[in-house]
Amino acid sequence: MNDNRVEKPWLIVATREILVKVTDRAFIVGTLVSVALIVGMLGLQIFLSNRTSTTKAVVTTSEARTFADQVGTVAHQRDDKKSVEVTQLPDAAAARAAVTAGDADVYLAKTEQGWQLTFKDSVSGDLKQIVQEQSVQDALQANATRLGTTVAELQRGTTVTTQILEGSEQQAGLAQAVGFIFAILFFMSALGFGLQIAQSVVEEKQSRIVEILASAIPLRQLLAGKVVGNTVMALAQMILYTGVGLIGLAFTDYKNLVPALSASVAWYIAFFLAGFLALACIWAVAGSLASRQEDLQATTMPLTMILTLVYVAGFTASGMVQTILSYVPVVSAVLMPVRLVEGSASWWQALVALLLNIAFAALTVYLGERIYRRSLLQTQGRIGYKQALQLTD
Amino acid sequence: MLELDGLTRRFGDFVAVDDVSFTVPEGHMIGFVGGNGAGKTTTMRMAMGLLAPTAGEVRWAGREMTRTDRRRTGYMPEERGLYPKQGVLDQLVYLARLKGQPENEARLQATGLLERFALADRGKDKLEKLSLGNQQRVQIAAAVMGQPQLLILDEPFSGLDPVAVEAMADLLREHTAQGIPVLFSSHQLDLIDRLCDGLVILNRGRVVANGSRDELRSTGRALQQVRLDHDAGWLRGTPGVYVADVDGTSAVIELLDDGARRLIVEEAMRRGNLLELKEIRPSLSEIYREVTA
Numbered sequence: 190m191n192d193n194r195v196e197k198p199w200l201i202v203a204t205r206e207i208l209v210k211v212t213d214r215a216f217i218v219g220t221l222v223s224v225a226l227i228v229g230m231l232g233l234q235i236f237l238s239n240r241t242s243t244t245k246a247v248v249t250t251s252e253a254r255t256f257a258d259q260v261g262t263v264a265h266q267r268d269d270k271k272s273v274e275v276t277q278l279p280d281a282a283a284a285r286a287a288v289t290a291g292d293a294d295v296y297l298a299k300t301e302q303g304w305q306l307t308f309k310d311s312v313s314g315d316l317k318q319i320v321q322e323q324s325v326q327d328a329l330q331a332n333a334t335r336l337g338t339t340v341a342e343l344q345r346g347t348t349v350t351t352q353i354l355e356g357s358e359q360q361a362g363l364a365q366a367v368g369f370i371f372a373i374l375f376f377m378s379a380l381g382f383g384l385q386i387a388q389s390v391v392e393e394k395q396s397r398i399v400e401i402l403a404s405a406i407p408l409r410q411l412l413a414g415k416v417v418g419n420t421v422m423a424l425a426q427m428i429l430y431t432g433v434g435l436i437g438l439a440f441t442d443y444k445n446l447v448p449a450l451s452a453s454v455a456w457y458i459a460f461f462l463a464g465f466l467a468l469a470c471i472w473a474v475a476g477s478l479a480s481r482q483e484d485l486q487a488t489t490m491p492l493t494m495i496l497t498l499v500y501v502a503g504f505t506a507s508g509m510v511q512t513i514l515s516y517v518p519v520v521s522a523v524l525m526p527v528r529l530v531e532g533s534a535s536w537w538q539a540l541v542a543l544l545l546n547i548a549f550a551a552l553t554v555y556l557g558e559r560i561y562r563r564s565l566l567q568t569q570g571r572i573g574y575k576q577a578l579q580l581t582d
Numbered sequence: 583m584l585e586l587d588g589l590t591r592r593f594g595d596f597v598a599v600d601d602v603s604f605t606v607p608e609g610h611m612i613g614f615v616g617g618n619g620a621g622k623t624t625t626m627r628m629a630m631g632l633l634a635p636t637a638g639e640v641r642w643a644g645r646e647m648t649r650t651d652r653r654r655t656g657y658m659p660e661e662r663g664l665y666p667k668q669g670v671l672d673q674l675v676y677l678a679r680l681k682g683q684p685e686n687e688a689r690l691q692a693t694g695l696l697e698r699f700a701l702a703d704r705g706k707d708k709l710e711k712l713s714l715g716n717q718q719r720v721q722i723a724a725a726v727m728g729q730p731q732l733l734i735l736d737e738p739f740s741g742l743d744p745v746a747v748e749a750m751a752d753l754l755r756e757h758t759a760q761g762i763p764v765l766f767s768s769h770q771l772d773l774i775d776r777l778c779d780g781l782v783i784l785n786r787g788r789v790v791a792n793g794s795r796d797e798l799r800s801t802g803r804a805l806q807q808v809r810l811d812h813d814a815g816w817l818r819g820t821p822g823v824y825v826a827d828v829d830g831t832s833a834v835i836e837l838l839d840d841g842a843r844r845l846i847v848e849e850a851m852r853r854g855n856l857l858e859l860k861e862i863r864p865s866l867s868e869i870y871r872e873v874t875a
């Protein structure tokens with residue numbers, strides 16, 4: 190019978206699931222801490238990349254001064270946060286004293302073999318390399334002039350350049366980082382909200398409030414409300430995290446990556462939705478198979494194993510394995526967006542993977558609903574998955 | 583009127599409920615009695631559509647009971663518990679909305695019930711913050727949320743403190759006064775004796791007694807208490823009299839035919855005085871013991 194006054198039961202259930210969650214202090218704190226972590230990591234990145242360092246060098250001759258200035262110029266060219274400040278002192282003893290006292294970082298002096306760098310207690314590798322290169326460059330220049338040729342002529346055929354056929358070097362590194370982040374986020378969120386579904390099912394079952402609910406509304410509606418409510422929350426949280434991440438990234442040196450990443454994140458969100466839905470009803474089944482919270486560890490085992498697999502695959506899969514897994518439902522939620530960042534998959538391949546995922550989700554929702562309905566009102570202890578499949582109404 | 587007709591439920595080879603039939607008429611309160619494992623909960627779960635019957639039918643208003651009918655049934659499961667971490671008022675409203683009651687109406691009813699149980703100021707508190715007694719009162723309120731047209735309550739009085747027992751009893755009486763049928767199970771025979779218009783006794787899945795208190799009393803053996811001012815031993819030889827017990831000047835007897843009463847009175851007056859001859863009304867627990875033995 191249809192009564193227009195009556196609200197849709199699944200909507201009432203979903204609203205309750207969401208309200209309970211957003212008023213739960215642990216959930217709010219957890220979400221805020223995660224956002225703070227994301228902001229903190231990005232902030233650290235900005236801080237580190239903006240930090241300037243000045244090396245104080247002392248010299249005793251004007252020749253050394255010129256050389257030190259050249260080294261400073263090169264260092265600044267390589268990293269605009271670095272510079273070298275040169276001071277000329279009367280003699281070697283004064284220069285050594287300045288280094289020992291910590292007033293200077295290095296004493297630069299010309300010897301018969303070339304240049305000598307005197308540090309207080311540790312050698313700065315960066316500086317040593319620049320000085321070495323610079324002295325080679327100077328010597329080359331002098332030798333070339335003497336032989337009547339140029340440095341470029343002498344160096345012909347020694348240049349090493351690198352090239353990546355698919356995508357760019359920056360993309361490859363980025364894809365790896367994004368893979369880690371997507372894998373971690375997927376694992377955390379799918380596990381957290383999945384467990385939440387299972388716990389809320391077993392809470393109702395354990396307290397027998399499910400019998401009141403079942404006599405009031407069809408169990409299908411109860412399940413739908415639970416799944417919808419938790420999916421909305423999981424999705425909102427994921428959008429929050431990735432949104433904060435992207436906005437934060439726009440303030441770092443990687444801001445040029447934001448457009449490419451945004452597209453990938455949008456795909457990831459779509460995949461996350463499909464992947465989460467594919468498991469949501471199974472989480473509900475895991476809850477309905479348990480009769481007490483303590484049983485959950487056993488009944489949710491298959492799900493935690495699947496999620497761990499997705500997690501590990503996100504970190505380790507490469508080559509052919511990665512390509513194949515990027516079409517496998519649930520795992521594809523992490524791997525396909527990574528391939529998109531790498532540039533090794535195109536939009537239609539992503540679409541195929543997404544459709545496969547949605548088809549799989551439809552199957553698990555169908556099966557999950559049947560098992561949930563039948564095992565929910567069973568009260569005689571924990572039920573196995575195999576046993577549950579054989580239950581009848 | 584709620585009618586259970588030939589309800590049967592098997593779990594494998596075990597017959598938990600065997601051909602159970604009885605009715606709960608409008609405005610009647612029926613007590614459902616039976617030992618542990620007698621099949622009360624299974625019967626009630628079938629009545630609520632939570633368990634499919636192997637055979638038989640549940641009828642409401644003369645036709646097979648539907649989901650819509652059950653939606654308007656107040657039900658209290660055996661092992662109770664609401665959501666511990668949700669506000670008291672909110673979950674009462676939630677349950678009523680699931681039963682199809684509009685939110686503002688549900689809020690009004692819930693507020694009224696909380697006031698009645700002196701919990702008006704606790705509406706925003708989480709259920710787990712309330713004392714056990716107050717949690718039970720909320721549970722009682724939950725059962726009658728959504729303006730039910732029928733109440734089916736599994737052990738509604740178990741674990742209640744005496745004040746809550748009275749509150750529950752009052753609430754149930756108010757519902758029957760409005761013509762709502764009430765079926766509840768209980769181990770507390772004194773309560774059933776006090777509250778119910780009728781009772782159904784279940785033993786090993788079968789109905790062994792069904793009727794009003796007086797009807798049930800009249801089905802057992804009608805024993806008489808006799809008190810004389812002289813030794814009662816002579817009763818043993820009186821025709822038409824079965825003597826259950828003699829103790830000095832008093833005895834417990836059963837009258838096997840109609841003339842026996844007159845015979846006893848005359849003989850007693852001849853020998854001395856007859857101080858008392860009255861029927862012993864068996865208590866419900868005696869009836870219960872007898873029918874479930």
